[in-house]
Amino acid sequence: MKALQNDLILKALRGEDMKRPPVWMMRQAGRYLPDYIKLREKYDFFTRVQTPELACEITLQPVDQVGVDAAIIFSDILVIPQAMGLTVLLEENKGPLLPNVIKTEADVDALITTGVEESLGYVTKAIEMTVRELNGRVPLIGFAGAPWTILCYMVEGKGSKSFDKAKQFCFTQPALAHKLLQKITNITIDYLKAQVKAGADLVQVFDSWSSMLSPADFKEIAQPYLFQISDALKDHAPVILFPKGSWYAIPEIGRSSAAGIGIDWCITPQMARQMAGDHITIQGNFDPAKLLAPIPQIKKEVKEMIDGFGVKRYIANLGHGITPNVPVDHARAFVDAVKEYGA
Amino acid sequence: MKALQNDLILKALRGEDMKRPPVWMMRQAGRYLPDYIKLREKYDFFTRVQTPELACEITLQPVDQVGVDAAIIFSDILVIPQAMGLTVLLEENKGPLLPNVIKTEADVDALITTGVEESLGYVTKAIEMTVRELNGRVPLIGFAGAPWTILCYMVEGKGSKSFDKAKQFCFTQPALAHKLLQKITNITIDYLKAQVKAGADLVQVFDSWSSMLSPADFKEIAQPYLFQISDALKDHAPVILFPKGSWYAIPEIGRSSAAGIGIDWCITPQMARQMAGDHITIQGNFDPAKLLAPIPQIKKEVKEMIDGFGVKRYIANLGHGITPNVPVDHARAFVDAVKEYGA
Numbered sequence: 001m002k003a004l005q006n007d008l009i010l011k012a013l014r015g016e017d018m019k020r021p022p023v024w025m026m027r028q029a030g031r032y033l034p035d036y037i038k039l040r041e042k043y044d045f046f047t048r049v050q051t052p053e054l055a056c057e058i059t060l061q062p063v064d065q066v067g068v069d070a071a072i073i074f075s076d077i078l079v080i081p082q083a084m085g086l087t088v089l090l091e092e093n094k095g096p097l098l099p100n101v102i103k104t105e106a107d108v109d110a111l112i113t114t115g116v117e118e119s120l121g122y123v124t125k126a127i128e129m130t131v132r133e134l135n136g137r138v139p140l141i142g143f144a145g146a147p148w149t150i151l152c153y154m155v156e157g158k159g160s161k162s163f164d165k166a167k168q169f170c171f172t173q174p175a176l177a178h179k180l181l182q183k184i185t186n187i188t189i190d191y192l193k194a195q196v197k198a199g200a201d202l203v204q205v206f207d208s209w210s211s212m213l214s215p216a217d218f219k220e221i222a223q224p225y226l227f228q229i230s231d232a233l234k235d236h237a238p239v240i241l242f243p244k245g246s247w248y249a250i251p252e253i254g255r256s257s258a259a260g261i262g263i264d265w266c267i268t269p270q271m272a273r274q275m276a277g278d279h280i281t282i283q284g285n286f287d288p289a290k291l292l293a294p295i296p297q298i299k300k301e302v303k304e305m306i307d308g309f310g311v312k313r314y315i316a317n318l319g320h321g322i323t324p325n326v327p328v329d330h331a332r333a334f335v336d337a338v339k340e341y342g343a
Numbered sequence: 344m345k346a347l348q349n350d351l352i353l354k355a356l357r358g359e360d361m362k363r364p365p366v367w368m369m370r371q372a373g374r375y376l377p378d379y380i381k382l383r384e385k386y387d388f389f390t391r392v393q394t395p396e397l398a399c400e401i402t403l404q405p406v407d408q409v410g411v412d413a414a415i416i417f418s419d420i421l422v423i424p425q426a427m428g429l430t431v432l433l434e435e436n437k438g439p440l441l442p443n444v445i446k447t448e449a450d451v452d453a454l455i456t457t458g459v460e461e462s463l464g465y466v467t468k469a470i471e472m473t474v475r476e477l478n479g480r481v482p483l484i485g486f487a488g489a490p491w492t493i494l495c496y497m498v499e500g501k502g503s504k505s506f507d508k509a510k511q512f513c514f515t516q517p518a519l520a521h522k523l524l525q526k527i528t529n530i531t532i533d534y535l536k537a538q539v540k541a542g543a544d545l546v547q548v549f550d551s552w553s554s555m556l557s558p559a560d561f562k563e564i565a566q567p568y569l570f571q572i573s574d575a576l577k578d579h580a581p582v583i584l585f586p587k588g589s590w591y592a593i594p595e596i597g598r599s600s601a602a603g604i605g606i607d608w609c610i611t612p613q614m615a616r617q618m619a620g621d622h623i624t625i626q627g628n629f630d631p632a633k634l635l636a637p638i639p640q641i642k643k644e645v646k647e648m649i650d651g652f653g654v655k656r657y658i659a660n661l662g663h664g665i666t667p668n669v670p671v672d673h674a675r676a677f678v679d680a681v682k683e684y685g686a
Contacts, residue, residue, distance in 0.1 A: 164632050164666060171636035214608040214630050247590070248610060265557040267591060287557050289507050293514035323507060 002136030009070045009139055010201060012315050013238040013259040013281050021306060021314045022069035023338035024141070025331065026262075027321030028062035029074045032331060035061050045090045049075050055126035056133055063138055065328070067335050070139050070202075073127050073195070077145030077206055080188060081154055083119040084111040088153075095159035102154045102169075108180045113187045117194045124198035131199035142200030144192055146207035146243070147184040147225035151177070154184075163212050170221055177221065185225045189232045196237040204240040204262065205229055211245025211264075218246050223253075230258040240283055244320065250275040265290075265319035269308025283315040286334065291318075291326040295333045302337035311342070345479030352413045352482055353544060355658050356581040356602040356624050364649060364657045365412035366681035367484070368674065369605075370664030371405035372417045375674060378404050388433045392418050398469035399476055406481055408671070410678050413482050413545075416470050416538070420488030420549055423531060424497055426462040427454040431496075438502035445497045445512075451523045456530045460537045467541035474542035485543030487535055489550035489586070490527040490568035494520070497527075506555050513564055520564070528568045532575045539580040547583040547605065548572055554588025554607075561589050566596075573601040583626055587663065593618040608633075608662035612651025626658040629677065634661075634669040638676045645680035654685070 004010070008022035030036060036058060039048060048054045058074040078088045078096050089097040102108060117124065131140055152166040153159075160166075170177040192203045210222050222243065230239040234257045242262030243249055253261045254277040261280050263272050265287040276282055286305060291298060306316060316338040322331060347353070351365035373379060379401060382391060391397045401417040421431045421439050432440040445451060460467065474483055495509040496502075503509075513520040535546045553565050565586060573582040577600045585605030586592055596604045597620040604623050606615050608630040619625050629648060634641060649659060659681040665674060 162632060162666070164635065164668065167630075167632040168635040171633060171640070211609060212632075214633075215611045215614075217630070245609070248614065266554060266588070268558045271558075271591065287510075287560070289505060289510040289555075290514060290557075292507065292511040297514065323505070325507065 004139055004201070005136050006069055006138045009315055010238065012313065013202065013240075015279075015281065015313050018311050020341040020343075021309075021311055021316045021338060023316040023335050024068040024070040024072065025062070025066075025318050025322050025334070028066065028068055028072065028331075029058045030322060031324035032322055032326045032328060033061050033065060034328070035065070040092070045076075045092065049079065050122045052122055052126035052129050055122075056129040059126070059130045059140075060133055063134070066332050067339070068138070070141050071130065071134060072141040072143060072204070073123065073130060073200065075123055075126070075143070077143070077150065077208070078153060079120055079123065080145060080150055080184065080191065083116050083191070084113065084183070084187060086111075086154060096153060098153055098157045101157040102180060105176055105179075108176060108183065111180075111183055113183050114190075116187050116191045120191055120194070124194050127195055127198040127200055139201035140199060142192060142195030142203040142237075144188045144203070144205055146205050146210065146222065146229075146241075147181045147188065148213070148222040149207050149209045150184045150188075151180055152209045152212075154180070163209055167212065170217075181221065181225050185228050189229055192229065192233050193236055196233070200237060202238040202240065202259075203233060204242055207241070207243040207246070210243035210249075213246070215248045218243070218249055222246070223249060226253075226258075227256050230256055234259070242283070247272070247275070251277065254280045256280075260315065262317065263319065269305060273309060278313070281313040281315060282309060283317045285319040286317070288318045288320050288323050288326070291322065291330045291334060295330060298330060298333050299337040302334060303341065306338065306341050347479050347482055347544070349412055349481045352658055353581065355656065356545065356583075358622075358624065358656050361654045363684040363686075364652075364654055364659045364681060366659040366678050367411040367413040367415065368405070368409075368661050368665050368677070371409065371411055371415065371674075372401045373665060374667035375665055375669045375671060376404050376408065377671070378408070383435070388419075388435065392422065393465045395465055395469040395472050398465075399472040402469070402473050402483075403476055406477070409675050410682070411481070413484050414473065414477060415484040415486060415547070416466065416473060416543065418466055418469070418486070420486070420493065420551075421496060422463055422466065423488060423493055423527065423534065426459050426534070427456065427526070427530060429454075429497065439496060441496055441500045444500040445523060448519055448522075451519060451526065454523075454526055456526050457533075459530050459534045463534055463537070467537050470538055470541040470543055482544035483542060485535060485538030485546040485580075487531045487546070487548055489548050489553065489565065489572075489584075490524045490531065491556070491565040492550050492552045493527045493531075494523055495552045495555075497523070506552055510555065513560070524564065524568050528571050532572055535572065535576050536579055539576070543580060545581040545583065545602070546576060547585055550584070550586040550589070553586035553592075556589070558591045561586070561592055565589070566592060569596075569601075570599050573599055577602070585626070590615070590618070594620065597623045603658065605660065606662065612648060616652060621656070624656040624658060625652060626660045628662040629660070631661045631663050631666050631669070634665065634673045634677060638673060641673060641676050642680040645677060646684065649681065649684050
């Protein structure tokens with residue numbers, strides 16, 4: 001295997017001095033790319049996820065076509081509920097549907113927590129294949145959903161504005177909720193270790209629904225499991241935690257074993273930097289909707305964003321996934337603006 | 344008209360010393376109440392809103408049945424787009440639908456910005472009737488949507504996870520967006536003044552979608568219009584601004600002409616108090632989903648919340664509207680816990 005020719009993101013996570021920050025975009029292998037749409041028209045979602053050749057091809061598209069500094073393996077956070085024995089359905093343009101939700105202790109006890117190297121072998125195969133194809137061009141990011149976010153889907157059974165049922169489950173059956181969260185954590189640690197073993201250079205944990213929780217509940221329900229994961233992975237690969245919207249947790253995450261923290265756009269770079277301290281790398285936080293603005297405005301605001309965060313201990317990214325309605329040249333303008341920084 | 348027997352909320356907004364904070368709940372006249380459901384089965388949404396007798400009856404329900412310290416007139420923020428000439432449809436259990444969205448300068452120019460005392464006369468009639476029926480028991484809150492939130496619906500045409508179209512409109516046509524925001528602001532000021540004239544003791548401005556905006560965009564798109572409204576109303580009645588989720592704006596709103604600021608549950612009481620300073624009353628911030636927890640836990644957490652905010656310059660409330668799935672006795676437990684505070 002060829003050594004990495006572009007290891008900017010790893011350097012940023014180690015806190016090395018940089019001339020410009022690395023850049024990638026959440027959901028960069030997604031529906032804004034015409035070549036992704038072509039594959040989407042031929043293969044359904046879980047076929048794309050479960051076929052290593054397809055997952056690999058999709059993962060490489062934004063590296064080739066948009067010029068990002070890191071690839072992220074094409075997959076889905078809901079492969080974990082599947083590996084635990086739950087059915088997950090996904091209709092295009094609709095959210096996921098889990099017909100058999102978790103309600104009782106028996107439901108939790110029935111969940112599978114072992115054998116993830118086999119059950120999710122298609123992910124590790126896709127990672128191996130992608131690392132070969134990348135041939136050292138850029139690092140590859142592995143990922144998983146955070147335990148709280150996975151619990152949300154397991155209990156609620158689908159997307160929700162407020163995840164009331166998931167919260168009610170935690171508030172009324174706290175011991176059972178913690179048992180479930182621990183099970184999800186255990187299998188997620190195995191899963192992320194398998195991804196690193198297969199070749200992922202770093203991993204990101206997506207807590208997409210952490211913003212539903214009050215600071216006290218985040219500390220009780222979400223944070224301990226995020227930290228278990230980063231503690232377990234930190235000697236294997238750098239870990240980026242992305243508790244979307246949970247700005248209040250930045251100081252504690254800054255003192256954790258995580259190498260990086262992802263933040264959304266609802267906080268100024270200056271405030272985030274002040275809260276995070278000097279020992280963690282911040283990733284974010286361009287508003288994905290801003291990619292709909294005219295290109296000169298995108299470029300101007302990207303520069304201001306980097307000025308705000310500073311070049312060191314910073315990874316340029318969006319504050320959430322890129323949306324399907326973004327023109328490809330606007331996505332490219334975002335990436336180019338980061339690459340041109342300081343030049 | 345009888346003098347107010349319970350003016351706790353007005354005292355709290357003036358910063359007077361209190362033995363316990365006042366309490367009300369956003370959407371307190373709503374679907375968790377069986378008597379509301381009965382009216383809902385007989386009359387469609389806009390019939391309930393546009394018939395002063397029904398709006399009055401619904402407004403009084405939580406005062407009689409849950410014991411809140413303030414009534415809030417039953418209405419909807421989308422009466423303003425209607426008064427401006429747009430069609431607003433509302434199907435039960437679905438969000439609103441505005442079939443003719445704002446796209447062009449001609450669309451903005453065609454909007455009506457005068458005559459709100461006539462076009463929304465059914466609201467002021469409902470307020471007059473409610474004030475008579477309340478007979479001084481508790482104060483009555485009037486309200487309107489904030490200009491940014493109203494723009495969201497006018498441009499997007501319906502609810503959205505991210506209000507991308509509304510943001511794109513602002514990012515690509517900023518001058519036109521400001522023209523629209525100013526028109527909404529002007530009619531909203533007239534509307535709130537009419538509500539006060541009709542008997543509302545205070546008003547709240549709901550910026551339900553302000554959390555979609557980055558701090559910089561909030562300051563550009565949302566905040567100036569919120570402040571225009573509070574500046575224009577402050578000599579008529581106390582104004583509470585509720586920029587949901589925009590915690591970063593608390594310090595500036597704390598220095599504005601608003602008497603109160605509403606906050607959601609994604610910030611600790613201590614942090615909110617520190618950011619708000621001493622010159623504004625804070626309203627919030629119980630997680631509505633916590634009302635699904637067992638009653639003893641609700642009571643314990645309400646006490647902790649009040650401990651955190653302190654009794655002075657504080658109005659106990661939820662961090663967002665009460666949801667239909669909350670048992671009435673849990674809502675009552677929330678209100679009782681506030682009333683029992685310090686006793």
